Amino acid sequence: MTSLLQTLSCADDYDPNSLHVDRARELILDLLPPVTGHERVFVRQALDRVLAADVISPIDVPSHDNSAMDGWAVRFDDLAAEVETRLRNIGTAFAGRAFDGKVGAGETVRIMTGAILPQGVDCVVVQEVVRVEGDAVIIPPGQRREQNTRRAGEDLQAGRPAIPAGKKLRPAEIGIIASLGIGEVSVRRRVRVALFSTGDELCSIGTPLAPGAVYDSNRYTLWGMLTRLNCEVIDMGVVKDDPASLEAAFREAAGCADAIITSGGVSVGEADFIKQLMTQLGEVAFWKIAMKPGRPMAFGRIQPDGPERPGAWLFGLPGNPVAVMVTFYQFVLPAIQKLAGVDPLKPVPAFPARCTEEMKKGRGRTEFQRGILFQENGEWCVRPTGAQGSGVLRSMAEADCFIVLEAGRDKVGAGDTVNVQLMNGLV
Numbered sequence: 001m002t003s004l005l006q007t008l009s010c011a012d013d014y015d016p017n018s019l020h021v022d023r024a025r026e027l028i029l030d031l032l033p034p035v036t037g038h039e040r041v042f043v044r045q046a047l048d049r050v051l052a053a054d055v056i057s058p059i060d061v062p063s064h065d066n067s068a069m070d071g072w073a074v075r076f077d078d079l080a081a082e083v084e085t086r087l088r089n090i091g092t093a094f095a096g097r098a099f100d101g102k103v104g105a106g107e108t109v110r111i112m113t114g115a116i117l118p119q120g121v122d123c124v125v126v127q128e129v130v131r132v133e134g135d136a137v138i139i140p141p142g143q144r145r146e147q148n149t150r151r152a153g154e155d156l157q158a159g160r161p162a163i164p165a166g167k168k169l170r171p172a173e174i175g176i177i178a179s180l181g182i183g184e185v186s187v188r189r190r191v192r193v194a195l196f197s198t199g200d201e202l203c204s205i206g207t208p209l210a211p212g213a214v215y216d217s218n219r220y221t222l223w224g225m226l227t228r229l230n231c232e233v234i235d236m237g238v239v240k241d242d243p244a245s246l247e248a249a250f251r252e253a254a255g256c257a258d259a260i261i262t263s264g265g266v267s268v269g270e271a272d273f274i275k276q277l278m279t280q281l282g283e284v285a286f287w288k289i290a291m292k293p294g295r296p297m298a299f300g301r302i303q304p305d306g307p308e309r310p311g312a313w314l315f316g317l318p319g320n321p322v323a324v325m326v327t328f329y330q331f332v333l334p335a336i337q338k339l340a341g342v343d344p345l346k347p348v349p350a351f352p353a354r355c356t357e358e359m360k361k362g363r364g365r366t367e368f369q370r371g372i373l374f375q376e377n378g379e380w381c382v383r384p385t386g387a388q389g390s391g392v393l394r395s396m397a398e399a400d401c402f403i404v405l406e407a408g409r410d411k412v413g414a415g416d417t418v419n420v421q422l423m424n425g426l427v
């Protein structure tokens with residue numbers, strides 16, 4: 001059986017000491033299969049879940065030819081091209097209460113939006129342009145056949161897929177399912193993610209802060225991002241920097257989750273047992289990614305009971321709080337979407353904006369500065385959120401976008417164009 005490391009090391013451009021962001025993401029995504037297992041859920045519970053099988057439309061939508069406007073239902077051939085036409089009002093068609101006669105030559109019916117088009121009618125004239133004089137209805141010239149009408153099945157056709165498998169169900173899809181009269185759909189099971197923070201300096205909420213200690217914030221940002229992705233989160237708390245506790249945590253996590261996310265311990269410090277343990281319990285590609293923040297990151301699999309047993313995918317994120325969020329957005333987020341069965345998986349869009357301040361930039365690596373977007377004279381502009389250290393979590397809280405400085409680019413001058421990724425396009 002080909003090992004994970006063999007697979008990765010055979011890939012083009014694989015350099016474990018300086019992997020480019022896009023390449024690292026590609027390698028991860030190539031390896032991950034979607035989780036198996038489906039369940040049937042009621043339509044409202046399907047929000048943000050991933051559809052497991054195509055939804056086939058049992059009906060045409062709309063189910064009947066109907067009017068798109070309030071107005072007058074006419075036969076187009078009755079209308080004169082150049083002058084007004086006088087027609088006779090013979091009744092009314094309401095939405096949900098059809099006009100059950102036939103419209104003959106020289107006749108018209110008052111019609112409401114959504115009402116079934118009466119027999120013989122192929123055109124609706126909006127009431128705003130029509131004059132009514134007693135029973136006579138005067139239509140101006142310049143109408144078009146089929147105008148203001150909606151044909152049966154023009155939105156969805158009976159027997160055809162209305163929503164393809166792999167689609168993450170948003171409010172629009174939930175509405176489509178309801179419009180078909182379907183009450184339950186089949187969705188993939190949620191991705192199970194176990195997470196824990198490592199580090200003896202970490203202190204939990206409710207405990208006084210000892211000298212040199214910090215409150216554990218990474219578990220909270222990770223919980224927030226995973227919850228927004230609709231994962232089943234298994235929060236294993238803070239695990240001390242000792243091999244026995246870490247091994248027990250990895251074993252437990254690998255037994256119950258599809259993916260394990262840890263933070264801290266992946267750099268080169270003396271207490272960073274975690275790297276050694278990860279390799280002992282599975283197969284790990286330790287990566288130095290050509291990016292800032294987030295340079296040290298471990299990706300692999302934890303399989304404590306051997307490669308034949310299922311185990312879980314591992315994302316060993318760096319400890320610095322901003323590095324956690326940046327590596328999550330750039331790698332873990334698409335990986336979870338892939339595991340969840342989202343298909344097709346699209347890259348996060350980036351768009352250009354004018355940067356209003358100068359920024360330093362290291363050569364050869366992609367930098368993710370935190371930015372605030374605003375408009376000036378109709379143009380989108382961005383400015384960085386002050387201090388950009390990878391421990392400054394405030395820089396993430398104030399930001400609404402990442403300013404993505406690509407590996408090949410140099411420092412940014414005030415007024416230069418940069419690419420930005422909206423954070424609400426992420427999680």
Ligand SMILES: Nc1nc2c(c(=O)[nH]1)N[C@H]1C(S)=C(S)[C@@H](COP(=O)(O)OP(=O)(O)OC[C@H]3O[C@@H](n4cnc5c(N)ncnc54)[C@H](O)[C@@H]3O)O[C@H]1N2
Binds near residue numbers: 219
């Ligand atoms: N000699 C080198 N030192 C460092 C390197 C390097 O390449 N050579 N890389 C730096 C980079 S970049 C990062 S990022 C960090 C990553 O180190 P670790 O993953 O080993 O993380 P720790 O050392 O455990 O922690 C770093 C920093 O983050 C704080 N932290 C950790 N966990 C949490 C948490 N759950 N909540 C809040 N804050 C947390 C921790 O206290 C440290 O301040 O290494 C650099 N060093």
Ligand code: MOO
Binds near residue numbers: 293320322
């Ligand atoms: O991963 Mo680090 O954030 O570059 O300090």
